[in-house]
Amino acid sequence: MTTFDPAGLTPAQARAMIRRGEITGPTTGFCAGYAQGNLVVLPKALAWDFLLFCQRNPKACPLLEVADAGERSFARFAPGSDIAKDIPRYRVYKDGVLTEEPTDVSAYFAERDDLVSFLIGCSFSFESALLEADIPVRQIEEGVNVPMYNTNIPCQSAGVFHGNMVVSMRPIPYKQVPAAVAITAGMPRVHGAPVQIGAPEAIGITDLAHPDFGDAVTIRPGEVPVFWPCGVTPQAAVMASKPAFCITHAPGHMFLTDVKNTALRF
Amino acid sequence: MTTFDPAGLTPAQARAMIRRGEITGPTTGFCAGYAQGNLVVLPKALAWDFLLFCQRNPKACPLLEVADAGERSFARFAPGSDIAKDIPRYRVYKDGVLTEEPTDVSAYFAERDDLVSFLIGCSFSFESALLEADIPVRQIEEGVNVPMYNTNIPCQSAGVFHGNMVVSMRPIPYKQVPAAVAITAGMPRVHGAPVQIGAPEAIGITDLAHPDFGDAVTIRPGEVPVFWPCGVTPQAAVMASKPAFCITHAPGHMFLTDVKNTALRF
Numbered sequence: 001m002t003t004f005d006p007a008g009l010t011p012a013q014a015r016a017m018i019r020r021g022e023i024t025g026p027t028t029g030f031c032a033g034y035a036q037g038n039l040v041v042l043p044k045a046l047a048w049d050f051l052l053f054c055q056r057n058p059k060a061c062p063l064l065e066v067a068d069a070g071e072r073s074f075a076r077f078a079p080g081s082d083i084a085k086d087i088p089r090y091r092v093y094k095d096g097v098l099t100e101e102p103t104d105v106s107a108y109f110a111e112r113d114d115l116v117s118f119l120i121g122c123s124f125s126f127e128s129a130l131l132e133a134d135i136p137v138r139q140i141e142e143g144v145n146v147p148m149y150n151t152n153i154p155c156q157s158a159g160v161f162h163g164n165m166v167v168s169m170r171p172i173p174y175k176q177v178p179a180a181v182a183i184t185a186g187m188p189r190v191h192g193a194p195v196q197i198g199a200p201e202a203i204g205i206t207d208l209a210h211p212d213f214g215d216a217v218t219i220r221p222g223e224v225p226v227f228w229p230c231g232v233t234p235q236a237a238v239m240a241s242k243p244a245f246c247i248t249h250a251p252g253h254m255f256l257t258d259v260k261n262t263a264l265r266f
Numbered sequence: 267m268t269t270f271d272p273a274g275l276t277p278a279q280a281r282a283m284i285r286r287g288e289i290t291g292p293t294t295g296f297c298a299g300y301a302q303g304n305l306v307v308l309p310k311a312l313a314w315d316f317l318l319f320c321q322r323n324p325k326a327c328p329l330l331e332v333a334d335a336g337e338r339s340f341a342r343f344a345p346g347s348d349i350a351k352d353i354p355r356y357r358v359y360k361d362g363v364l365t366e367e368p369t370d371v372s373a374y375f376a377e378r379d380d381l382v383s384f385l386i387g388c389s390f391s392f393e394s395a396l397l398e399a400d401i402p403v404r405q406i407e408e409g410v411n412v413p414m415y416n417t418n419i420p421c422q423s424a425g426v427f428h429g430n431m432v433v434s435m436r437p438i439p440y441k442q443v444p445a446a447v448a449i450t451a452g453m454p455r456v457h458g459a460p461v462q463i464g465a466p467e468a469i470g471i472t473d474l475a476h477p478d479f480g481d482a483v484t485i486r487p488g489e490v491p492v493f494w495p496c497g498v499t500p501q502a503a504v505m506a507s508k509p510a511f512c513i514t515h516a517p518g519h520m521f522l523t524d525v526k527n528t529a530l531r532f
Contacts, residue, residue, distance in 0.1 A: 048314050051321070055332055056342070066321055068425075076322070076422065156342065159334075188454065 007032040011078065011256040015086040024088045024103050026252035033128070035190070035261050036254035037064050037077070038120040038231045039087060040238060041247035044069045047116035049159030053237060054118070056156035060165050060233035062121035062189045064257070070113040077257040083117045084109045089250035096242030105247050120231055121190035122254055123168055125261040129183050135176045138217040145252065146170070147211035148230050152204030153195065155237065163237040167195060168230040169208065171223040180226060189264045196227040203227065273298040277344065277522040281352040290354045290369050292518035299394070301456070301527050302520035303330050303343070304386040304497045305353060306504060307513035310335045313382035315425025319503060320384070322422035326431050326499035328387035328455045336379040343523040349383045350375045355516035362508030371513050386497055387456035388520055389434055391527040395449050401442045404483040411518065412436070413477035414496050418470030419461065421503065429503040433461060434496040435474065437489040446492060455530040462493040469493065
């Protein structure tokens with residue numbers, strides 16, 4: 001008898017299974033130690049503005065890789081990958097409206113040759129570093145999605161893209177806050193240090209119990225809510241601009257890279 | 267009697283003096299503690315490829331800021347600045363050939379509205395951190411330009427831009443090499459950690475006494491040559507592509523920003 005162990009898969013194995021349609025669910029816990037990434041695919045006409053938006057807001061939008069227009073592989077972070085098939089579930093937007101959640105978007109890449117794919121760092125990477133340091137990650141303990149909040153922190157605009165920063169929140173025991181800051185500050189390619197510690201109202205968050213995205217989590221006595229820049233920020237900026245066409249990953253259904261989280265520190 | 271003290275100027279004061287034509291020489295030692303940057307100005311048609319080249323080669327090409335097309339100010343790193351006048355000396359290239367070294371390029375910005383300005387991090391920032399830690403910076407001691415070498419390390423290509431990494435070399439006393447690595451690794455926005463320590467031939471450098479750019483410096487007994495990614499890399503890649511039009515700063519004549527070197531750590 002064999003047990004399916006997603007943490008033990010290599011990223012190439014996991015991508016192959018996803019490509020064959022054997023995995024269609026979230027990738028949380030897959031390929032222990034390897035970085036996962038957010039996907040945004042835009043027509044070339046919007047790509048300059050989006051690349052500039054990411055360059056100007058690197059904490060919320062840490063770019064890991066940008067493929068050439070029409071390229072269907074992240075050649076540097078995952079040689080041999082197929083961007084159009086290696087994510088378990090995609091979201092397709094037309095004029096800013098979600099039209100479809102397919103498991104394969106190769107038809108769109110076949111239809112047009114101007115699609116530019118962006119791979120953006122994901123907090124899964126720094127959460128694994130926190131867990132190694134015995135710092136709790138509440139939403140993993142509780143088996144829910146991380147709570148995310150809109151803030152009053154403006155992003156630097158770029159062309160058609162603008163908006164405020166979205167943050168994720170993790171309650172950290174107050175004695176471990178300095179370690180959590182130091183660990184994540186050392187990983188700038190996956191959001192880096194927190195933007196706020198302990199004073200949600202200072203960044204325009206009034207009700208921790210009702211996040212704007214994801215799920216609420218328990219904050220225990222002696223714990224401090226700590227807020228990190230979140231990869232939903234670029235997606236929110238893209239959606240707000242109502243692009244004629246856009247593909248993203250479905251939440252939690254990430255792109256698995258061949259690069260280890262530790263390699264993202266340097 | 268007053269003595270001219272360039273280190274004591276604020277960046278805004280120094281930019282104003284440069285703008286009035288009162289300073290036309292190199293900016294080494296200006297505005298102590300503040301980051302200086304490399305300038306590359308390209309027509310919008312080439313800007314996507316160049317932005318992608320920088321994104322793919324962040325150690326050699328650490329982008330600090332990209333202005334909007336036609337914008338003449340680095341609004342984030344130096345509010346109120348004038349990109350076309352605030353550098354003591356520029357270089358203008360046409361079809362890849364250096365045609366002029368003016369102190370003002372506002373005529374070119376007036377002539378066309380498609381120019382995109384890139385501000386790229388500079389090793390002056392990490393040298394000031396090394397000096398603070400009592401680590402010697404030989405070319406400053408000897409009053410010459412830093413030695414720079416072509417290597418066999420290929421950059422990731424992007425569109426028309428390709429080439430090998432150019433590195434700068436500083437001889438470091440062997441006991442201080444770990445500190446020099448740690449200090450610069452903590453400053454990824456100004457080139458970050460070295461790419462090679464002590465084995466120049468491993469990256470294709472055969473003769474330290476004859477650098478490809480800059481000047482040779484003395485390597486004393488007990489010192490190790492340490493090689494860092496160099497901001498000449500993007501300029502070399504641009505020149506190799508022979509763009510129809512390009513403006514850069516003249517070597518050593520940098521853009522003075524309002525951002526402190528220490529702020530680039532985070």
